[in-house]
Amino acid sequence: MTYLRTNKHIPERSCCVCRVRTDKRKLIRLVRSPEGIAVIDIAGKLPGRGTYICPDDECITRAEKSGALKRALGASVQPELWPSLREYAGGLTVDAGxxxxxxxxxxxxxxxxxxxxxxxxxxxxxxxxxxxxxxxxxxxxxxxxxxxxxxxxxxxxxxxxxxxxxxxxxxxxxxxxxxxxxxxxxxxxxxxxxxxx
Ligand SMILES: [Zn+2]
The missing domain is CATH 3.30.1330.30 (Ribosomal protein L30/S12)
Structure with a gap:
């Protein structure tokens, strides 16, 4: 499916789970904190090793099961990251609706x-x-x-x-x-x- 066309050049990134390549603003960025923990980069500006994930339950659940985030970041993933990630992704979707x-x-x-x-x-x-x-x-x-x-x-x-x-x-x-x-x-x-x- 295609969506609203845009002529602007926007940097693209891939989701670490489904590998879909898209406008990086449509993905959630996560980084490896100095303590070696995976954190959500809400402003998209945190330094450090980063990766991207689609803001939807399908990719988040797959990441949780497969360890894709852990591998992409080389960071430890705290159990509380998953509910935060779902809440953050859900907020983006609800807001759009x-x-x-x-x-x-x-x-x-x-x-x-x-x-x-x-x-x-x-x-x-x-x-x-x-x-x-x-x-x-x-x-x-x-x-x-x-x-x-x-x-x-x-x-x-x-x-x-x-x-x-x-x-x-x-x-x-x-x-x-x-x-x-x-x-x-x-x-x-x-x-x-x-x-x-
Ligand atoms: Zn994805």
Missing amino acids: MKIRSILGLSRKSGALLVGAENIERCRHAVIVLFASDCSERVKDFAMTHDHVALGMNVEELSRTVGSRGGVQVVGLPVTTGFAKKLKRLEITERGSAFEH
């Missing part, structure tokens, strides 16, 4: 939000298309022809978010609106985490 919900709710109220593929197609401007996790293949194919975002919410949640009784699979924001610009500032990762910049 809330921001997207707020953008959708406000744009709906202001009349800027295009609800449904027909309204998106009728728009004369370029549109960022956002689709529900359980939308039809046809809607997904339609979304792929635009700048698009795979939402971490299903049809029911999307419908509720935009104040509809149900059945909303896809919505769109014309790129000319402030809401689209706000959305573009969120870097949304493949698994629904987002970083604002």
Whole structure:
């Protein structure tokens, strides 16, 4: 799947578990502290040997089971690191969901939000298309022809978010609106985490 396009050059790093290479801001950095312990580098500026991991439960659980972090850092991993790492990763994801919900709710109220593929197609401007996790293949194919975002919410949640009784699979924001610009500032990762910049 592809996500919001960006022209800026951003340094890339690999997750120490799944090896996916991506914008380093979409990964969590960990470093080996001077005491030889693995710590989360929240500001991304701590010195020392570092490694990166995806901010999602799949990679964190695999790291915990496989010892990948320990190997990547040559550091000892305290048991309390795992809940902290999950909490930190979860915060990033929840935050992204809330921001997207707020953008959708406000744009709906202001009349800027295009609800449904027909309204998106009728728009004369370029549109960022956002689709529900359980939308039809046809809607997904339609979304792929635009700048698009795979939402971490299903049809029911999307419908509720935009104040509809149900059945909303896809919505769109014309790129000319402030809401689209706000959305573009969120870097949304493949698994629904987002970083604002
Ligand atoms: Zn990963």
